[in-house]
Amino acid sequence: MRWILLLASVLSLTACSSLGVTPWERDLLAKPEMQLAENPMEIGFDDHTYFSKEGSSGGGNFAGGGCGCN
Amino acid sequence: MQLKIKIKSKSKSKTFTNISMTLAAATCALSTPVLAQPSELDSWDVNAGLLIYAEGDNQVQAYEGALSLTKQIDDERSINVKGVIDVLTGASPNGAVAQNKAQTFTRPSGNGSYTTVTGDTPLDDTFRDTRVALSTQYQQQLSRLWLYSGGAYLSKEYDYLALSINSALARDFNNRNTTASLGFAYAYDTIEPEGGIPNPGVSVDNPNNRLTDSDTKQTLDLLFGLTQVIDRQTLMQLNYSISDVSGYQTDPFKIFSVVDSNGWANDYVYENRPDQRTKQSLFWRTKYNIQPSGQVLDVSYRYFWDDWGITSHTIDSKWRVQLSNQHFIEPHLRYYSQQAADFYRVYLDDSQPIPEYMTADYRLGELQTYTIGLKYGLPIAGNEFSVRLEYYLTQVSGDDSLAKGAGMAGLDLYPDKSAIMLQSFYRF
Amino acid sequence: MIKDDTSKKNYTLKRQTGYWLGEFTVMASPCQILLDNVDGALADSLTALAYAEAKRIELKFSRFRDDNIIARLNSGTNEIIRVDEETIRLINLADLCFQLSDGLFDISSGVLGKLWHFKQQTQLPNDADIKALLPNIGWQKASWNAPLLRLPKGMQIDLGGIGKEYAVDKVAQLLQQQTDNAFLVNFGGDIYANKLRSNEDSWQIAIEDPNHLGKSKLMISLAQGGLASSGDSQRYIEVDGQRYGHILNPKTGYPIAGGPAQVTVYAQNCVQAGMLATIALLQGEFAEDFLIAQDCRYWLS
Numbered sequence: 149m150r151w152i153l154l155l156a157s158v159l160s161l162t163a164c165s166s167l168g169v170t171p172w173e174r175d176l177l178a179k180p181e182m183q184l185a186e187n188p189m190e191i192g193f194d195d196h197t198y199f200s201k202e203g204s205s206g207g208g209n210f211a212g213g214g215c216g217c218n
Numbered sequence: 219m220q221l222k223i224k225i226k227s228k229s230k231s232k233t234f235t236n237i238s239m240t241l242a243a244a245t246c247a248l249s250t251p252v253l254a255q256p257s258e259l260d261s262w263d264v265n266a267g268l269l270i271y272a273e274g275d276n277q278v279q280a281y282e283g284a285l286s287l288t289k290q291i292d293d294e295r296s297i298n299v300k301g302v303i304d305v306l307t308g309a310s311p312n313g314a315v316a317q318n319k320a321q322t323f324t325r326p327s328g329n330g331s332y333t334t335v336t337g338d339t340p341l342d343d344t345f346r347d348t349r350v351a352l353s354t355q356y357q358q359q360l361s362r363l364w365l366y367s368g369g370a371y372l373s374k375e376y377d378y379l380a381l382s383i384n385s386a387l388a389r390d391f392n393n394r395n396t397t398a399s400l401g402f403a404y405a406y407d408t409i410e411p412e413g414g415i416p417n418p419g420v421s422v423d424n425p426n427n428r429l430t431d432s433d434t435k436q437t438l439d440l441l442f443g444l445t446q447v448i449d450r451q452t453l454m455q456l457n458y459s460i461s462d463v464s465g466y467q468t469d470p471f472k473i474f475s476v477v478d479s480n481g482w483a484n485d486y487v488y489e490n491r492p493d494q495r496t497k498q499s500l501f502w503r504t505k506y507n508i509q510p511s512g513q514v515l516d517v518s519y520r521y522f523w524d525d526w527g528i529t530s531h532t533i534d535s536k537w538r539v540q541l542s543n544q545h546f547i548e549p550h551l552r553y554y555s556q557q558a559a560d561f562y563r564v565y566l567d568d569s570q571p572i573p574e575y576m577t578a579d580y581r582l583g584e585l586q587t588y589t590i591g592l593k594y595g596l597p598i599a600g601n602e603f604s605v606r607l608e609y610y611l612t613q614v615s616g617d618d619s620l621a622k623g624a625g626m627a628g629l630d631l632y633p634d635k636s637a638i639m640l641q642s643f644y645r646f
Numbered sequence: 647m648i649k650d651d652t653s654k655k656n657y658t659l660k661r662q663t664g665y666w667l668g669e670f671t672v673m674a675s676p677c678q679i680l681l682d683n684v685d686g687a688l689a690d691s692l693t694a695l696a697y698a699e700a701k702r703i704e705l706k707f708s709r710f711r712d713d714n715i716i717a718r719l720n721s722g723t724n725e726i727i728r729v730d731e732e733t734i735r736l737i738n739l740a741d742l743c744f745q746l747s748d749g750l751f752d753i754s755s756g757v758l759g760k761l762w763h764f765k766q767q768t769q770l771p772n773d774a775d776i777k778a779l780l781p782n783i784g785w786q787k788a789s790w791n792a793p794l795l796r797l798p799k800g801m802q803i804d805l806g807g808i809g810k811e812y813a814v815d816k817v818a819q820l821l822q823q824q825t826d827n828a829f830l831v832n833f834g835g836d837i838y839a840n841k842l843r844s845n846e847d848s849w850q851i852a853i854e855d856p857n858h859l860g861k862s863k864l865m866i867s868l869a870q871g872g873l874a875s876s877g878d879s880q881r882y883i884e885v886d887g888q889r890y891g892h893i894l895n896p897k898t899g900y901p902i903a904g905g906p907a908q909v910t911v912y913a914q915n916c917v918q919a920g921m922l923a924t925i926a927l928l929q930g931e932f933a934e935d936f937l938i939a940q941d942c943r944y945w946l947s
Contacts, residue, residue: 150523168395173450175850176507181514181538184455189267189286193641197271203556203582204530206459207501207520210403210439215349216378232932234939237746244742245918248735248815544846
């Protein structure tokens with residue numbers, strides 16, 4: 149089941165070679181609030197908190213915790 | 219971005235005088251002189267952050283300060299250095315189950331003990347610890363389409379040392395609308411708990427309940443990422459990651475209550491987790507710029523599973539709303555639900571043999587967490603300052619009928635936990 | 647004079663997401679005026695103003711006309727001509743660039759344009775023909791004593807290398823007198839922006855890849871200032887696999903070899919950026935050495 153989900157998501161995105169924008173349509177995407185890592189420190193704090201208090205890790209970035217919190 | 223062109227390597231170079239000033243004077247005389255300075259890359263970008271985490275009922279409190287410095291060396295390379303200090307105080311559940319009587323526990327160090335009153339979930343307050351972490355991350359645009367990122371990390375607290383390195387490559391496709399990336403990380407952790415590594419399943423009162431002074435754990439992480447621009451307003455990210463952890467993964471401070479048929483604990487033994495864990499996750503994130511307002515909606519879903527029997531779903535969403543004069547608010551909602559690990563138990567029955575692997579740590583149990591928060595940002599002295607207040611509720615689920623006998627009658631074996639988190643950032 | 651006749655406008659005005667776009671063709675280039683945070687009526691009058699000024703400069707300084715100061719200077723009569731204030735400034739700048747570039751930037755090299763026209767040209771001009779023109783080239787031979795200019799017989803000057811950037815800066819100056827809002831002037835890749843847009847964003851500029859026309863190679867965020875590109879993306883000859891750009895060396899009569907295909911420079915205003923870019927390209931393989939010494943932001947491709 150998991151593998152079907154994985155395969156489906158990869159295939160649906162690779163079929164996306166027709167998707168996208170021309171360089172002069174990147175105005176909105178260039179804005180800071182549209183960046184994936186808009187505030188890396190905030191992501192770091194959250195990841196650390198949830199890694200310490202829950203049983204899962206990773207997703208957006210590496211899964212490692214690197215501390216004795218869990 | 220400065221693009222190096224493929225000129226045959228020059229055997230000679232020439233020195234030139236700087237004519238910019240002369241030219242500037244002459245050209246400004248042609249038309250209106252320009253007053254403002256051209257914006258330049260500042261030398262170092264600084265991000266300073268503070269986190270205060272406080273649980274209710276005198277449980278864990280954490281204070282974390284972080285400083286992150288990024289320097290754009292040139293148009294292709296940047297380097298980041300980050301330092302974090304965190305201080306942990308308060309008490310955390312030790313894994314023993316609540317009882318209708320007072321319970322006394324020895325501290326892990328062996329020096330002293332603490333008592334839990336009737337009906338309370340036993341909490342160990344030995345967690346006063348300070349941790350320091352340093353990391354560095356380097357990024358380089360190898361060519362027009364290839365980006366490399368690599369870094370190292372070190373974290374030290376009283377009884378724990380973590381060292382890791384990471385490396386990743388990313389390539390752009392489809393006129394930079396698609397980015398595929400592959401990253402790996404390796405970590406080597408050493409744990410040296412006070413009192414030594416406990417003997418799993420052995421009673422805490424047993425004088426021979428320690429194995430060695432320290433143990434280690436190694437983690438290998440692989441991350442496959444795909445980022446795709448969908449249209450002018452929409453960006454999506456899909457990640458798959460797999461992680462292999464081998465080594466000591468038990469929490470040396472967590473114990474189990476061994477209870478009799480009447481629900482009274484007559485012994486406490488140390489927990490034990492497997493030496494091997496394979497974790498996997500699928501992560502999907504979308505950022506959508508709502509037009510014409512310019513508000514940004516950021517929604518992500520993560521599906522996680524491992525070979526300890528834990529599966530979880532996480533939905534995280536943020537909504538950025540720009541206000542006038544460069545202020546903004548950003549509400550935040552997060553939902554998390556987790557299935558328990560195969561070897562998760564609330565307590566052990568004294569009539570049953572001690573299992574090979576067992577943990578009563580609620581963090582590996584069945585739980586749902588809810589986070590609701592609000593972030594407010596505004597410019598101070600021309601730089602962005604923001605503050606974020608969040609409420610984090612954990613609801614532990616379980617079989618209430620396990621609260622058996624006189625020993626546990628009427629007790630909530632799965633207490634909720636709430637915490638307040640305050641984060642603050644200043645970037646300049 | 648431009649007739650204020652709305653039924654036969656020389657420019658178009660379109661509303662884009664977040665800004666007004668005025669477009670017209672002047673100096674054989676697609677020209678754009680991007681106006682932030684103005685209403686349609688103001689956008690129209692500003693575009694009309696920009697068009698009028700750009701057209702005025704084209705008519706006054708184009709070497710393809712026979713009724714302007716350039717035509718008079720190039721008529722070959724070897725007479726002393728008094729030029730006006732605006733022309734003085736431009737000739738002074740050309741003179742300065744001639745000196746600062748050790749004679750590589752030379753407005754008298756325009757006469758080579760007869761041999762190197764780059765329109766479907768498939769072979770190099772005859773070496774003898776090139777040599778024959780060289781005696782007519784060399785700004786040092788002109789007699790310039792502002793406001794008096796005398797060109798020797800056979801010398802032709804061409805302000806094409808300065809004209810477009812100058813038009814950008816002049817139009818920008820006029821627009822700034824009419825509005826406090828942010829705007830961007832783009833005449834065929836020579837650009838000036840006066841300030842950040844009202845939502846605090848920079849203008850996003852995509853620079854065309856000279857090797858893949860229509861595709862952009864790099865994105866520049868321009869908050870304020872001038873941006874100019876010099877290069878051979880549109881005009882070049884390819885003979886035997888060797889690419890000859892349209893930047894000609896006035897001393898040899900041949901295109902500059904060995905340099906980058908395109909140089910983009912950022913400076914306080916468009917003319918300065920354009921001069922730095924052109925002089926850089928004139929240095930051939932030393933283009934980057936030159937740019938580094940100028941302490942300016944630049945991009946090569």
